[in-house]
Amino acid sequence: MTEEDVYGAIGEEGFTRLIHAFYAQVPGDPILGPMYPQDDLAGAEERLRDFPIGRFGGPQRYIERRGHPRLRMRHMPFAIDEAARNRWVRLMDRALEEARFPDEVTTLLREFFHGVATFMINK
């Protein structure tokens, strides 16, 4: 299985479930909660869902709606140190566990999220 096969394997439903499980943990998290827009968590959820969907073989909605990702730049307003990176990764790992995708899918997604998260450290 390659990255392009993931969308075919888990579909829109799989990504929706994963990102929902991630965001369900955000408001109550002492590090991440205050960083996210409390009045637009649904919008944030949609943005974080569309991005990996485009990357893993699904429709390019993220780019259509938001343009070039420039993720490091878009994260500059937030102070992301190693602790924040590790917390983000822990919440996503928990969401992946909850989602119970096939092992190959979980591995591809986990490696991707971990790598991008490390790249987002800006402090």
Ligand code: HEM
């Ligand atoms: C390392 C820890 C991270 C922190 C603390 C963090 C925090 C945030 C925050 C506070 C936002 C603004 C929410 C919004 O209104 O959209 C955001 C946006 C976003 N994040 Fe992260 N993030 C992290 C890692 C990641 C990773 C690993 C990815 C993808 C693999 C990612 C993808 C995105 C995307 C796609 C957006 C929306 C950007 C936009 O279109 O405006 N983030 N992030």
